[in-house]
Amino acid sequence: MNIEFAERMNHVQKSFIREILKITENPDVISFAGGLPNPDSFPIKAIQQASEKVLADYGSSVLQYSSTEGYLPLREYIAERYYQRFGLSVEADEILITSGSQQALDLIGKILLNKGDQVVLERPGYLGAIQAFSIFEPEFQSVALNDDGIDLNQLADTLKVHNPKLFYTLPNFHNPSGVTYSAENREKIAERLKQHQTILIEDDPYSELRFIGEDLPPIKKFLGDQSIMLGSFSKIVAPAMRLGWICAQGELMEKLIIAKQAADLHTNYYSQRIVHQFLTDNDLENHIEKIRQMYKQKRESMVAMIEKYFPKEIKSTQPEGGMFLWVTLPEGMSSLELFDLAAKENVAFVPGDPFYVNGENVNTLRLNYTNSSEAMIEEGIKRLAKVIKQMLNHVR
Amino acid sequence: MNIEFAERMNHVQKSFIREILKITENPDVISFAGGLPNPDSFPIKAIQQASEKVLADYGSSVLQYSSTEGYLPLREYIAERYYQRFGLSVEADEILITSGSQQALDLIGKILLNKGDQVVLERPGYLGAIQAFSIFEPEFQSVALNDDGIDLNQLADTLKVHNPKLFYTLPNFHNPSGVTYSAENREKIAERLKQHQTILIEDDPYSELRFIGEDLPPIKKFLGDQSIMLGSFSKIVAPAMRLGWICAQGELMEKLIIAKQAADLHTNYYSQRIVHQFLTDNDLENHIEKIRQMYKQKRESMVAMIEKYFPKEIKSTQPEGGMFLWVTLPEGMSSLELFDLAAKENVAFVPGDPFYVNGENVNTLRLNYTNSSEAMIEEGIKRLAKVIKQMLNHVR
Numbered sequence: 001m002n003i004e005f006a007e008r009m010n011h012v013q014k015s016f017i018r019e020i021l022k023i024t025e026n027p028d029v030i031s032f033a034g035g036l037p038n039p040d041s042f043p044i045k046a047i048q049q050a051s052e053k054v055l056a057d058y059g060s061s062v063l064q065y066s067s068t069e070g071y072l073p074l075r076e077y078i079a080e081r082y083y084q085r086f087g088l089s090v091e092a093d094e095i096l097i098t099s100g101s102q103q104a105l106d107l108i109g110k111i112l113l114n115k116g117d118q119v120v121l122e123r124p125g126y127l128g129a130i131q132a133f134s135i136f137e138p139e140f141q142s143v144a145l146n147d148d149g150i151d152l153n154q155l156a157d158t159l160k161v162h163n164p165k166l167f168y169t170l171p172n173f174h175n176p177s178g179v180t181y182s183a184e185n186r187e188k189i190a191e192r193l194k195q196h197q198t199i200l201i202e203d204d205p206y207s208e209l210r211f212i213g214e215d216l217p218p219i220k221k222f223l224g225d226q227s228i229m230l231g232s233f234s235k236i237v238a239p240a241m242r243l244g245w246i247c248a249q250g251e252l253m254e255k256l257i258i259a260k261q262a263a264d265l266h267t268n269y270y271s272q273r274i275v276h277q278f279l280t281d282n283d284l285e286n287h288i289e290k291i292r293q294m295y296k297q298k299r300e301s302m303v304a305m306i307e308k309y310f311p312k313e314i315k316s317t318q319p320e321g322g323m324f325l326w327v328t329l330p331e332g333m334s335s336l337e338l339f340d341l342a343a344k345e346n347v348a349f350v351p352g353d354p355f356y357v358n359g360e361n362v363n364t365l366r367l368n369y370t371n372s373s374e375a376m377i378e379e380g381i382k383r384l385a386k387v388i389k390q391m392l393n394h395v396r
Numbered sequence: 397m398n399i400e401f402a403e404r405m406n407h408v409q410k411s412f413i414r415e416i417l418k419i420t421e422n423p424d425v426i427s428f429a430g431g432l433p434n435p436d437s438f439p440i441k442a443i444q445q446a447s448e449k450v451l452a453d454y455g456s457s458v459l460q461y462s463s464t465e466g467y468l469p470l471r472e473y474i475a476e477r478y479y480q481r482f483g484l485s486v487e488a489d490e491i492l493i494t495s496g497s498q499q500a501l502d503l504i505g506k507i508l509l510n511k512g513d514q515v516v517l518e519r520p521g522y523l524g525a526i527q528a529f530s531i532f533e534p535e536f537q538s539v540a541l542n543d544d545g546i547d548l549n550q551l552a553d554t555l556k557v558h559n560p561k562l563f564y565t566l567p568n569f570h571n572p573s574g575v576t577y578s579a580e581n582r583e584k585i586a587e588r589l590k591q592h593q594t595i596l597i598e599d600d601p602y603s604e605l606r607f608i609g610e611d612l613p614p615i616k617k618f619l620g621d622q623s624i625m626l627g628s629f630s631k632i633v634a635p636a637m638r639l640g641w642i643c644a645q646g647e648l649m650e651k652l653i654i655a656k657q658a659a660d661l662h663t664n665y666y667s668q669r670i671v672h673q674f675l676t677d678n679d680l681e682n683h684i685e686k687i688r689q690m691y692k693q694k695r696e697s698m699v700a701m702i703e704k705y706f707p708k709e710i711k712s713t714q715p716e717g718g719m720f721l722w723v724t725l726p727e728g729m730s731s732l733e734l735f736d737l738a739a740k741e742n743v744a745f746v747p748g749d750p751f752y753v754n755g756e757n758v759n760t761l762r763l764n765y766t767n768s769s770e771a772m773i774e775e776g777i778k779r780l781a782k783v784i785k786q787m788l789n790h791v792r
Contacts, residue, residue: 028716039456053446060435063634103660238459240665262527264499268664269636
């Protein structure tokens with residue numbers, strides 16, 4: 001049979017990272033490639049208690065079909081936490097529970113993007129967003145990321161020239177670069193966007209994982225309804241639950257609910273109830289603080305090992321939170337080539353290439369530090385340093 | 397702000413049924429409107445045990461990110477059950493776990509439908525499929541359902557004239573009509589389709605709920621890779637879990653996995669593990685047999701009450717399984733009008749209208765019998781009979 005697939009499928013590739021993860025299945029490989037939270041951070045016992053309790057106390061009602069919008073007390077909790085953390089006033093009706101924040105990207109693309117619409121991404125940009133939006137056949141524009149956030153001049157030009165429908169950002173502990181947008185950068189982005197009809201997508205899976213410095217306000221604080229915020233329980237409770245959310249207003253929320261219903265009726269309700277029970281019976285702040293301490297130590301260890309073993313020509317970011325740091329090799333050196341050599345030394349990372357919508361053979365790469373022990377971090381960075389030095393000598 | 401939504405959103409409406417369900421929130425209303433399994437059928441204790449066990453035995457691994465395709469032993473279980481029930485040889489690699497079978501419809505539409513592509517539906521057709529496919533802007537053709545399945549002559553004509561990309565069917569205890577396709581009808585559909593490039597979508601959420609007669613082979617048995625089958629644990633375990641699957645081969649499966657990854661990375665893994673543990677530790681056959689007995693009694697009660705109270709002009713189907721029966725009022729009588737009158741008598745159902753892609757003001761309606769007690773069935777049918785008689789007298 002000759003199957004004619006939809007044209008939109010020509011625009012999306014199988015995740016490069018998934019292919020890399022196959023290499024990392026070899027137990028001898030030390031992997032800085034994945035984006036996995038550390039399993040030691042999962043509250044196993046508390047989840048077990050919550051699972052038991054919701055069934056004991058609420059019986060079959062937690063196993064039945066439920067509303068598309070999601071469990072109201074969970075949405076109230078999320079709205080209330082936005083107020084506590086940022087003084088952001090959000091109603092529960094402005095929260096839609098999604099099957100992870102990846103689904104949020106799919107729903108947003110679905111309701112907003114016509115073929116050829118302009119979408120602005122950061123350069124480098126989050127791979128999951130590139131994948132999700134690609135299906136709806138937009139044209140991507142990318143704007144450089146600096147150490148303190150987006151390049152504002154480039155952003156202003158891009159907004160003027162391309163009149164984009166969406167601008168997708170990940171302002172806290174950016175994936176892949178680890179960059180955090182400064183407070184000033186956030187305010188200026190809002191100022192620029194207010195002069196256009198561009199909707200901001202403010203993806204925020206990591207901001208609770210800040211181990212240095214203080215929380216910064218979301219851009220939504222300055223931009224109001226023109227920003228859609230995304231959140232997730234994957235990094236602070238457990239990713240297997242696939243629980244994320246969208247915070248949006250008015251007609252945007254109406255259309256999102258329609259799209260959500262057509263996509264999967266509603267998000268797993270048993271898990272919504274379990275996570276809500278977990279949040280009710282446990283001190284979330286205390287739980288997150290433990291994760292922060294764990295990740296801080298790992299990040300410090302990786303930064304120290306890079307300092308110790310890497311040649312001085314190699315630059316890397318020093319994230320204030322989150323899960324990744326970003327390495328820049330000398331100009332002209334290919335991280336894809338480095339990847340192949342590193343694989344032979346049993347160490348893996350993600351080459352920068354898939355994070356650029358047009359880039360090829362870039363000299364950047366992403367390292368994850370959350371899912372390795374300190375001993376593995378030292379050994380892995382040592383191996384990587386060895387390969388980098390080989391390549392440098394070869395280039396010279 | 398003036399938001400320009402994607403054109404595809406002009407084609408999909410908020411579910412009519414959801415609007416109806418709001419009326420049924422009034423506790424005085426007897427509702428035959430929803431499509432809910434009976435909560436007494438949910439294996440609460442066994443789910444509780446399974447939830448506890450997977451965490452106790454497998455720890456944090458059941459809370460981590462997992463593979464897009466789904467948990468391999470669960471996919472093996474599903475493949476093995478196809479073989480046991482129908483002698484259908486399917487590999488685990490040909491099963492993709494989805495967030496309910498509603499998501500299967502979204503993914504299939506996404507990978508196959510270009511704007512204007514032809515999609516064949518049954519008349520009446522399943523509302524969830526109409527909603528999911530609508531987003532991808534196809535043109536719908538509908539083919540009449542007879543008592544023994546699809547109208548084969550109409551199907552042949554439609555295939556010839558429109559060269560459709562998809563033909564979506566629900567051959568067992570059809571939603572909304574309760575019709576089951578005969579074995580002969582299934583074979584003939586396969587014969588017809590083999591002469592075309594049309595892919596069959598064989599949706600099968602209900603076939604395990606057969607309480608009269610014997611299992612019939614899926615059309616895939618005669619049609620092979622040209623059929624995509626959909627299944628679900630919603631009606632035999634619990635809908636809150638949002639666990640369904642797609643059975644497809646070759647390039648279709650490859651594209652579905654890419655679309656699934658972009659849509660939500662993977663289905664809730666904790667729930668996949670819980671349901672697999674439940675299936676391992678319990679006798680599923682025994683569990684399903686209890687549901688069948690429960691639904692058989694309710695179906696018999698509703699058929700008997702219709703016989704007792706409804707005027708003889710009213711026709712209704714007598715399903716051999718599943719959750720619904722289908723009522724046809726005399727020609728010219730509007731089920732929407734009946735709905736409004738019935739609401740005043742505190743009884744609800746789903747008027748036929750949303751099940752027709754073009755139909756307006758039809759004389760058919762859907763009744764659900766699985767989620768009411770026998771006393772409620774008697775009282776509800778009595779109230780409905782009263783209103784029908786009023787309308788009939790008015791017409792005369």
